[in-house]
Amino acid sequence: MALRICSAYRTMSTDAVLVIAGLIPVHLAAEKKRELYVKAEINDEVKKQQRQGTYQKWQEEWDTSDNRKLIHNVEDWTSRKHGDVDYYITQFLSGHGVFMDFLHRIKKIPNGNCMYCDEIDDAEHTLFCCPRWENGRSALLSKTSEIWGKVGAFMKEIIIEKVKDEKARNAEVS
Numbered sequence: 001m002a003l004r005i006c007s008a009y010r011t012m013s014t015d016a017v018l019v020i021a022g023l024i025p026v027h028l029a030a031e032k033k034r035e036l037y038v039k040a041e042i043n044d045e046v047k048k049q050q051r052q053g054t055y056q057k058w059q060e061e062w063d064t065s066d067n068r069k070l071i072h073n074v075e076d077w078t079s080r081k082h083g084d085v086d087y088y089i090t091q092f093l094s095g096h097g098v099f100m101d102f103l104h105r106i107k108k109i110p111n112g113n114c115m116y117c118d119e120i121d122d123a124e125h126t127l128f129c130c131p132r133w134e135n136g137r138s139a140l141l142s143k144t145s146e147i148w149g150k151v152g153a154f155m156k157e158i159i160i161e162k163v164k165d166e167k168a169r170n171a172e173v174s
């Protein structure tokens with residue numbers, strides 16, 4: 001199911017597929033169910049603690065995985081509100097795809113060097129470093145700066161408003 005959600009290559013390891021697809025591993029889900037079963041009362045607080053515990057264990061397991069490439073924080077990634085993954089994005093997130101280093105490791109080609117430059121070609125090289133994609137990368141970064149500007153303006157608005165509120169609160173107290 002996870003393979004289908006993120007259109008992953010079958011060569012991907014289970015832990016990586018589950019993180020990318022955002023599916024809690026079965027052994028952790030089972031543990032969560034068992035813990036809830038023995039609890040006398042199940043309220044929102046219990047559920048919240050449970051969720052935190054599950055994510056903590058999932059993160060600990062992920063931290064020891066060799067597949068921890070572009071996704072570092074499991075909870076941030078799996079609870080994001082937007083951004084579906086598809087066949088192409090999954091290749092970058094997993095490193096399993098049209099990357100020479102990967103194709104070399106599965107013995108499809110004789111070496112892992114980039115087709116366009118002489119570096120070792122993996123997902124990070126392709127996305128962040130390879131000169132072949134420099135134009136697209138710069139275009140993307142210039143768009144990011146628009147968003148950055150908006151985020152900065154919002155931060156300014158928040159700070160100005162908070163300073164005002166803080167002063168008002170202090171005036172009330174004194």
Ligand SMILES: [Zn+2]
Nearest residue numbers: 114116117130
């Ligand atoms: Zn390259």
